[in-house]
Amino acid sequence: MSEIPETASGVVWQSSPPGSIYDYIRVASFSIGPDGLVDQWSRRAVDLFGITADQVRGKDPVEVFMPAELRPRGHREVAEILDGKEWTGLVPFRMPGEGGAHGVAEVYVMPSETEGGDKAALCIVVDVRALRRIETDLAASQAIFGQSPFGFLLFGTDLTVQRANQRFATVFGGTADDHRGRTVHDYLTRPEAERMNASLRRVLETGESAIDLQIVGAAPGSTDRRHWSINLYRVHSGTGRPIGVAGVGTDVTRRHIAAREAASARRNLALLNEASARIGNSLDLETTARELLDVAVPGFCDLASVDLYQGLLTGDEAPPGRADGSAELRRVAFASAVSDAPLATTPGCGRGDATPTAVGEVHRYPFNSPCASALRTTRVQSIPGEGTFVQSTLAVPMVAHDTVVGLVQFSRTKGSEPFGERDRALAVELAARAAVCMDNARLYRREHERALILQRSLLPPGDPEAAGLDIACRYLPGNTATEVGGDWFDVIELPGHRTALVVGDVMGRGLRAAVAMGELRTAVRTLALLDLEPAEVLSALDEIARGLGTPSGAQQASRVAHKSREADLSEVYLATCVYAVYDPVTRRCTFANAGHLPPVLVEPGEEALLLDVPPGMPLGVGGEPFEEVEVELPEGALLALYTDGLVESRDHPLDEGLRAFRTALTDPVRPLEDVCDHVLNTLDTRHGEDDIALLMARIQGLPLDAVGDWRLPREPRSVGRARELARAQLKSWDLEALVDTVELLVSELVTNALRYGEGEIRLRLLRDRTLVCEVWDAGLVQPRRRRARDTDEGGRGLQLVGLLSAAWGSRRTPRGKTVWFELALPDGDSTAQPTVEQLLSMF
Numbered sequence: 001m002s003e004i005p006e007t008a009s010g011v012v013w014q015s016s017p018p019g020s021i022y023d024y025i026r027v028a029s030f031s032i033g034p035d036g037l038v039d040q041w042s043r044r045a046v047d048l049f050g051i052t053a054d055q056v057r058g059k060d061p062v063e064v065f066m067p068a069e070l071r072p073r074g075h076r077e078v079a080e081i082l083d084g085k086e087w088t089g090l091v092p093f094r095m096p097g098e099g100g101a102h103g104v105a106e107v108y109v110m111p112s113e114t115e116g117g118d119k120a121a122l123c124i125v126v127d128v129r130a131l132r133r134i135e136t137d138l139a140a141s142q143a144i145f146g147q148s149p150f151g152f153l154l155f156g157t158d159l160t161v162q163r164a165n166q167r168f169a170t171v172f173g174g175t176a177d178d179h180r181g182r183t184v185h186d187y188l189t190r191p192e193a194e195r196m197n198a199s200l201r202r203v204l205e206t207g208e209s210a211i212d213l214q215i216v217g218a219a220p221g222s223t224d225r226r227h228w229s230i231n232l233y234r235v236h237s238g239t240g241r242p243i244g245v246a247g248v249g250t251d252v253t254r255r256h257i258a259a260r261e262a263a264s265a266r267r268n269l270a271l272l273n274e275a276s277a278r279i280g281n282s283l284d285l286e287t288t289a290r291e292l293l294d295v296a297v298p299g300f301c302d303l304a305s306v307d308l309y310q311g312l313l314t315g316d317e318a319p320p321g322r323a324d325g326s327a328e329l330r331r332v333a334f335a336s337a338v339s340d341a342p343l344a345t346t347p348g349c350g351r352g353d354a355t356p357t358a359v360g361e362v363h364r365y366p367f368n369s370p371c372a373s374a375l376r377t378t379r380v381q382s383i384p385g386e387g388t389f390v391q392s393t394l395a396v397p398m399v400a401h402d403t404v405v406g407l408v409q410f411s412r413t414k415g416s417e418p419f420g421e422r423d424r425a426l427a428v429e430l431a432a433r434a435a436v437c438m439d440n441a442r443l444y445r446r447e448h449e450r451a452l453i454l455q456r457s458l459l460p461p462g463d464p465e466a467a468g469l470d471i472a473c474r475y476l477p478g479n480t481a482t483e484v485g486g487d488w489f490d491v492i493e494l495p496g497h498r499t500a501l502v503v504g505d506v507m508g509r510g511l512r513a514a515v516a517m518g519e520l521r522t523a524v525r526t527l528a529l530l531d532l533e534p535a536e537v538l539s540a541l542d543e544i545a546r547g548l549g550t551p552s553g554a555q556q557a558s559r560v561a562h563k564s565r566e567a568d569l570s571e572v573y574l575a576t577c578v579y580a581v582y583d584p585v586t587r588r589c590t591f592a593n594a595g596h597l598p599p600v601l602v603e604p605g606e607e608a609l610l611l612d613v614p615p616g617m618p619l620g621v622g623g624e625p626f627e628e629v630e631v632e633l634p635e636g637a638l639l640a641l642y643t644d645g646l647v648e649s650r651d652h653p654l655d656e657g658l659r660a661f662r663t664a665l666t667d668p669v670r671p672l673e674d675v676c677d678h679v680l681n682t683l684d685t686r687h688g689e690d691d692i693a694l695l696m697a698r699i700q701g702l703p704l705d706a707v708g709d710w711r712l713p714r715e716p717r718s719v720g721r722a723r724e725l726a727r728a729q730l731k732s733w734d735l736e737a738l739v740d741t742v743e744l745l746v747s748e749l750v751t752n753a754l755r756y757g758e759g760e761i762r763l764r765l766l767r768d769r770t771l772v773c774e775v776w777d778a779g780l781v782q783p784r785r786r787r788a789r790d791t792d793e794g795g796r797g798l799q800l801v802g803l804l805s806a807a808w809g810s811r812r813t814p815r816g817k818t819v820w821f822e823l824a825l826p827d828g829d830s831t832a833q834p835t836v837e838q839l840l841s842m843f
Contacts, residue, residue, distance in 0.1 A: 024134060026127035032061060032109075034118035036078050048105070048127060049093055061123075065093055082119045084111045090128065104128040146176075151228075151249040154235065159183060159200050162244060171251075173220045188217045189415050199232060203245050209233040215249075216415075223384055223392050225418050227253045260417070268426045271299055275430055280437030283444045285313060289333035292408065292434040298337030300426065301410040303390065306333040306398075306434075308406035310362055312442055315449045325375030326367055329406065331357045338389075338413055346371060346393050346409060347386045365407075371395045375404055380424050389413050394424060396431040400439035408434070467497035467768040468584025470698040472672035474680060476645075477691055486513030486575070487643045487691035488521045492528045495809055495820050497584055497702065497768050500528045503596065503641035503695050504577035507618075516548055516573045520619070524579070531811035534579045534592035535626040538619070541577065542594065545620035548573040574620040578613070578641055582633075585766065587701040589639070590630045594619045597647070600662060601631070602638040608662035637699045638675070640665060645690035646683060657683070672696055708765040714754065722750045722763050726773070729765050737826040738771060741804050748797035749775040749819050756781060759816065770806065771823045778816035 028048040033039035038061050041053035049056075049065075056064055062074035081087050087109040092102050108124045145152060151168035153161055164179040172179070172187060184200070185193040192215055199210045210232040218225055228249045235244050279291045289306035296304045310316075310328040345356045349371035357363050365372040370381040374395040381395040393411040397404050408431045412419065419427075464471040473489055486506030494500055502524055506513045523544045527537045576596035582589040591599065591611065595618035602608040614627040633639065640661075647657030664682045665675070676696060708729040712718035723743045730739050746763065752775075753761045759778030766772040783798060801808050801821055808821035 024130065026130040028125045030056075030061075030123050030125070031112070032078070032081070032121040032123065034082065034114060034120055036060060036082060038064075039120075045125065048125060065091055067092070078121075081109050081111060081121045084119065086110055091125075106131075148248075151251075153179075153247045153249075155200055155204075155245045155247065157204065157242065157244055159197060159204075159245075168249070171219050188215065191415065192217055196230070199230075200245050200247075203232045203234055204242065207234045207242070214252075223418050225253075226251060227256045261422075264420065264422055267299070268422060271295060271426060272429060274299070275433055279430075279434050280440075283441045285438055285441045285445065286332045288434060288437045288441055290335075292430065293333050293335035296410060296430060297335040300423075300430070301394075302337045302413045302416055303411040304335050304409060305331060305357075306406060306408050307357075307363075308332050308398075308438070309404075312405055312438075315446050325372035325404075326364055328362050328364055330362045331359050332406075334359050345388070346383055346390075346395065346411075347388065348383065349395070371407055371409070375407055378404060380428060382419065382424070385411070385414070391416060392419055394419055394427045396427045398431045398435035398438065400432070400435035403439065405435050405438050405442065464491035465769070466491055466493065466499035466582070466584075466697070467766075468587070468699070468701045469499055469582060470672055470700060472676045472696050474676050474694040475692070476680075486517045487645065487693040488517050489641065489693045489695040490521060490524060491695070492525055494528065494581065495531060495772070495811060495822075496774055496818070497766050497770075497772055499582045499584075501580045501582065501639075501641060501695060501697060502528075502577065503643060503693055504575055504619075505596065505643045505645075505691070505693070506573065506575040516545075516575070519548060520545060520575055520577075524577075531809075533628065534581055534590050535628045537579050538577065538592050538594045538616070538626040542617075542619045542622055542626075545573050545575055546622050548620070574618045576618050580639075580641070582697075582699075584700070584702040584768070585707055586632070587635070587699060588630055588632050590628055592616070592626050592628050594626060595621075597642065597644055597658075600640040600642070600665060601633070602640070602665050603634050604636045608638075608640075608665040610658065610662075633699045635699060635701055638665065638672075639697045639699065641695045643691060643693045645692040646679075646694060648690070649684070652684065660684070672698055702766065702768060706767045708763075710763045712750070712761040712763060714759065714761060716754065718754065718761055719747055719750050722746050722761075722775075725763060726765060733767055735767070735771065735826065738823055741823065742771070742773060745801050745804060745821055746773060746775070748801055749773070749821070752783060752797060752819070753777040753779070756783070757816070767825075769825070771825060772820060773823075774818050774820040776813065776816065776818050780812070780816060782810050782812075782817060783819055 026044075026048055028045035029042045030038055030045050031040040037058050038056050039058070041051075041056050046052055051064070062071050062078060066074045077087055077089075087107075089107055091105050091107050093105055106126045106128050108126075110122045110124070112120045112122050114120050145163070145165050148165055148167060151171060152163075152165040153168060154163040156162045161179050161182045164176045166176055169176045169179065183193075184196040187193070188196060196213075196215060199213055202208070203210055210230070213230040213232065215228045215230055216225055217228070229252045230250075231248045232245055234242055235246050237243050275292075275295045278295055280288060281291065282288060285308060289308065292306060293304045307329040310330050313330055313332070349365055349369040350356070365375070370383045373379075374381040374397050378397045378399050380397075383393040383395060385391050385393060390411045391414045393409050396408050396410065398406045398408055408427075410419075410427050464473060471491055473491075475487070475489070477487075486508055488502075488504050490500075490502040492500040492502065502521075504517070504520060504524070506517045506520065508516075520541065523541055524537065527540050532540070575594075577594045578591065578596045578599060579594075580589050580591045580599070591613045593613045594616045596615065598610045598613050598615070600608050601611050611629070611631060613629045616626045617624040642661070644654070647661050648654045649657070660683055661679065664679045667675075667678075670678070676694060679694065680692075708725070710722075710725050712721060723746060726742050726746045727739050730736065730742060742765075750761060750763065757777030757779035762774075762776035764774045764776070766774070798808075805821035806824050808819075810817055810819045
């Protein structure tokens with residue numbers, strides 16, 4: 001190969017080496033002057049025609065080359081050429097050195113001009129016989145090249161495809177010409193392409209052939225991995241100059257299938273054995289999902305994720321998934337064997353923004369997606385990894401007892417072995433084993449959560465807080481397996497910063513007692529919010545308890561027809577309960593008891609005493625009224641309400657347990673939480689035999705300076721006087737931010753008391769965690785909020801109270817009624833004012 005110097009301007013100059021294309025096609029040139037005679041004769045013309053320049057220069061070309069019978073026409077053609085006409089034609093000539101044989105030349109004559117402007121011509125001559133020989137050689141080469149049963153590629157020195165045969169195009173698509181200019185990167189994955197490029201470069205540089213080079217890839221539009229055996233050898237020109245590398249490829253995929261099938265069978269059997277040992281060791285759903293992925297990655301796939309129906313995770317009793325597969329799912333587990341691999345998005349199964357689903361995220365699969373189809377049909381869906389680093393994905397529904405609990409996706413990245421039919425069967429088996437374990441976990445979780453829900457219903461929401469009370473509580477279920485029982489306690493906030501304290505005990509144990517307890521506790525809270533007296537609350541609760549065991553209408557009809565079975569159709573629900581209402585202003589507590597153990601009071605410096613509260617009959621017995629006892633509690637006193645599980649057991653009588661309980665309360669000065677722990681650690685409760693509930697409250701009361709209390713005469717001037725008193729009291733409490741609102745609302749309530757009430761009016765302001773304003777009068781008619789008509793001049797007072805206050809209401813008192821409202825204390829910012837829309841809503 002000749003040297004190729006390069007100039008500074010970037011132009012490359014090269015002498016024509018031996019074996020040039022011009023040698024093959026035998027091209028020559030000569031020129032004709034204005035006189036029609038040959039004036040220039042090239043060296044290639046000497047070689048082609050066998051005539052030297054001296055022999056032809058200055059002679060008529062027609063006379064030299066053409067037979068006599070063609071010369072007249074030849075002179076006419078030359079004349080036309082010198083007039084400016086181009087001409088192309090075949091001209092016979094005598095071959096030099098070949099025994100006088102005649103050849104045929106194709107002559108292309110182009111008009112030209114001399115320096116003086118005279119007409120001349122330039123003639124290009126090609127040996128037609130050489131062209132025919134080249135055509136024959138190309139045809140033979142194409143026949144062999146095109147009909148080869150092996151894929152054939154010819155790479156140029158720049159390693160781009162120069163030629164490809166039809167067999168190669170059949171595998172990789174398009175026509176043979178479509179592959180010109182491509183590189184191996186257009187057919188192979190990056191690692192395989194780089195390996196192939198290195199081999200091509202080595203063959204081109206060294207001339208050493210590469211035999212049986214193993215390449216793995218996939219044809220376009222197919223996910224099947226193919227194995228090819230490639231032979232590479234360098235190709236030279238006629239002069240020995242390297243012009244590229246030829247590659248012949250043979251598909252040897254079948255050779256690998258047998259070995260792969262055997263290895264796959266061994267691997268699948270090992271995975272199933274591992275799955276049996278590792279999946280299902282926990283009754284936790286998320287743990288079971290992670291166990292499945294620990295088995296599958298990397299032994300079976302490169303990436304995997306588990307989605308479970310949200311209803312399954314939340315304990316919904318309905319079937320986990322809808323029939324159309326569109327219910328909400330939560331991603332509970334994800335595993336990857338690919339270093340730094342991002343969360344994969346399965347093509348067609350993601351959201352509109354193609355954002356991957358993170359672990360813990362709740363999502364839905366589009367209805368027409370392959371994943372939704374897998375959930376809907378309970379059949380495996382094979383999903384190609386279009387546009388991602390994932391080669392393919394198996395979306396496998398997790399089915400247990402004909403119920404779909406979720407979806408597991410197994411993915412393999414590009415370059416890994418594609419999923420086969422045996423892989424699909426293994427994926428279904430792995431998902432089924434995990435699904436059965438998850439269904440067992442679901443059943444366990446459902447029962448456990450039912451127990452926990454019932455347990456939570458025993459406790460007040462959040463940490464109990466009350467005005468004038470420091471509260472601590474404990475609850476220990478007797479049934480530690482289900483964590484439910486029939487004991488309960490509650491702390492209920494009432495208007496006027498009063499607090500209701502409740503402790504109750506449903507007779508019996510377990511789920512039945514817990515269900516009855518839950519209904520009674522709900523009823524107590526409802527009755528308490530009606531602001532009834534304690535005895536009235538227990539009377540209403542007694543009616544409710546008796547109704548719990550009443551059969552339905554259908555059962556009543558059955559009882560009429562089958563009186564002998566009456567005892568089997570009804571259940572008796574009996575319960576004991578103490579209901580107390582504490583007023584922090586007066587530090588008085590009103591008790592009512594329905595067959596429960598008496599409260600214990602510990603005054604500062606005194607021994608613990610059992611309060612003499614008439615026990616009454618248990619709830620559910622009926623027929624007996626309940627009595628109330630009002631007790632004034634000193635500051636710092638300790639009040640304890642409890643259930644019999646704390647003081648009674650099989651090993652000691654009730655009196656002994658009560659005496660031990662009172663002894664444990666002899667040091668009430670310590671923090672309440674410590675007192676509760678001390679009681680439970682000291683008493684021999686025999687926990688596990690019965691439920692235990694303990695509610696303790698330390699009396700604090702409201703300070704005198706936190707209460708403003710005034711009596712107003714029944715006259716119009718009292719409205720202005722009430723505003724003045726409220727304004728002065730708020731300023732003394734540094735609550736100027738509430739002055740305008742309180743003045744307005746106090747004015748409304750006092751005006752209503754004058755207009756609709758009776759007797760003397762009483763105004764009271766209470767400051768604790770919130771501000772409470774109460775207006776008392778002797779009237780029995782309760783206020784009722786109504787919507788005023790557009791033409792009414794009044795009637796919007798209670799609407800305004802409801803709009804500006806945090807809460808408001810009214811309650812009966814022994815001598816009339818009390819109307820109240822409550823405001824949140826300012827936090828440093830100005831209080832929020834009602835919007836225009838809110839004000840207009842009153843009209």
